[in-house]
Amino acid sequence: DTGVSQDPRHKITKRGQNVTFRCDPISEHNRLYWYRQTLGQGPEFLTYFQNEAQLEKSRLLSDRFSAERPKGSFSTLEIQRTEQGDSAMYLCASSPRASGIETQYFGPGTRLLVL
């Protein structure tokens, strides 16, 4: 079990460009979450997948953001037409299939800087 992995770890982009991040959850974890963390704050929920179905989206997730989880394995988060306010750490977490076990295991995050 190698843990949750995220790629890239760092991304610098210019305002207006599109960026895509990838998350590989722990094997056999059917739940996958995306959070955003700005400096000095706790992570904030963005969206959640159970298998390949996206079941909930936060109002923080504007129409410039889209997330997918094809085949219920890895997930991608795309931000279109990036803005300086999108600069943050984007965290992915996964939790196991077993009912009642809610532990979320976080990846190392992707730090985005929009210039």
Place this chain on the structure above:
Amino acid sequence: GENVEQHPSTLSVQEGDSAVIKCTYSDSASNYFPWYKQELGKGPQLIIDIRSNVGEKKDQRIAVTLNKTAKHFSLHITETQPEDSAVYFCAASRIGTASKLTFGTGTRLQVTL
């Protein structure tokens, strides 16, 4: 929706002393309360969690207490060591639904020699 408040925002203790971090939550339906430790440049790491059917849980030097009536929970670290220095986050969620976590704003713990 759920709102979690965390205090203090910074905490400095001497090595060997105890540290206590407190959180309050607003949604009485919340029933799962994890604590995460985050080191610089890394993702949050779970250190301990508690469910609402339990009032206290301990794991070596770390303990968490929960008061459902008052809607607050606390993290206790005893015999602090320099490697305990990090930012600690409390969180709350409801088991059985999306289980999305609502986090506090974090406590920066500094353990001095």
